[in-house]
Amino acid sequence: MEQQWSPERARQETEHREQTEQIRRQPERERISSAGQAARAVLAGAPVWELPPNRLEELAGWLGNQGMNALLEAGAPAPARARFLPPDGEVETVPFPVPEMPAETVEPPVELTVETAGRAFDPAGLTAEGGGPHGMGI
Numbered sequence: 001m002e003q004q005w006s007p008e009r010a011r012q013e014t015e016h017r018e019q020t021e022q023i024r025r026q027p028e029r030e031r032i033s034s035a036g037q038a039a040r041a042v043l044a045g046a047p048v049w050e051l052p053p054n055r056l057e058e059l060a061g062w063l064g065n066q067g068m069n070a071l072l073e074a075g076a077p078a079p080a081r082a083r084f085l086p087p088d089g090e091v092e093t094v095p096f097p098v099p100e101m102p103a104e105t106v107e108p109p110v111e112l113t114v115e116t117a118g119r120a121f122d123p124a125g126l127t128a129e130g131g132g133p134h135g136m137g138i
Contacts, residue, residue, distance in 0.1 A: 019054060034055060034058060035055070035058040035059050035061070035062045038051055038055040038056070038058065038059045039059055039062075039063070039071075042059075042071050042074075043071075043074075048071055048072055059071075
């Protein structure tokens with residue numbers, strides 16, 4: 001399947017390249033300070049989800065997964081319990097009719113014997129021969 005060219009996709013790729021070049025040209029001290037500013041803003045109460053994506057990436061690079069998780073938990077609103085009320089009155093359903101029948105059993109094929117079937121699959125090695133690589137030999 002051939003990919004179609006779109007102006008939006010080309011614009012996004014150009015922006016990404018420009019951002020990458022800008023980050024390369026930016027001194028290390030500035031990059032650290034921008035991540036530090038983002039961390040201070042979040043700790044001061046700014047919502048994490050309102051930070052620009054490039055700041056979030058920098059912040060995540062410095063804090064790691066647990067640090068970002070802690071920031072998200074600290075800035076997240078308290079969970080609200082969903083309100084659910086069961087319907088009033090009787091439930092208007094009709095059970096599906098299932099006919100009474102005896103349980104069907106299947107007999108093993110007569111022509112299938114141990115000689116023709118071979119050993120049973122026993123990856124845990126629970127048979128007397130200890131079929132698995134760490135056979136118990138029970």
